[in-house]
Amino acid sequence: MTKLHSDFSIEEFNQRGAEYLPGYLGIEITAVSQGTLSSRMSIRKLHFAPNDFLHAASIVALADTSCGYATYAHLPEGAASFTTIELKSNHLGTVREGGIACIATAQHLGRNTQVWDAVVTDESNARKIALFRCTQMILWPNS
Template sequence: MNNQLTPDVFNQRGANTLPGYLGIEILEIAKNRVSARLPVRQQLLAPNGYLHAGSVVTLADTAAGYACMAHLPEGAHSFTTIELKSNHLGTARDGAIAAVATPAHLGRTTQVWDVTVTDEANGKTIALFRCTQMILYPKAA
């Protein structure tokens, strides 16, 4: 694990990109775990008044991506997502949602991260998410 990648580092990196724009906050970067949260606000809802699935997926994907970055194998410099899947089991209309990413597989060429998204107030599961990332290495000269 790269101990130089702290929540502050990721929050600063994401400030002017989609995670920062949406309000995603990284809370914890630890061995085999990343946690994040997203305050629910009007702009993150679908026209039906419930949390937009894309908002949930973006929180989960951000947690999985930052987890992958923090756990890159030696010699790797980045990653790219090759597959993601989500099952939506509930929703929220206010408060905040939380995400916890844990690894299912940490290989040299791929990583698979599972993310559980919950309603922060009551702990109810909002979504289950799985993301597969291909690990990228510098190209040979």
């Protein structure tokens, strides 16, 4: 099983995404440990669809970012990077204000693939609003 790299910090993850989609959306990594990563996002108008409900893509962005950063922190020794090759989400509810939280948990940490599950909740009451699963392909340097 791939182990968490000890040289990654929460601050590094948050700085890494600052000028990219995670930074624009306000995604914050809050904790990382072996096989898990936690994050959050304060809800703003930009996270909503024109029907005034939380846009599914905002929820997916939080979950996918969390699983992606978790994969990065758990890359096998010598791997160059990773890419998402499959994702699925089930949306169970929405929020209109406050924030949402995400916990990504490793299901498989292999040499060529990793599978991560994420649960997105309403920060105010821990009610589940989405379930997410993704498969990451590990990328190796060209030899």
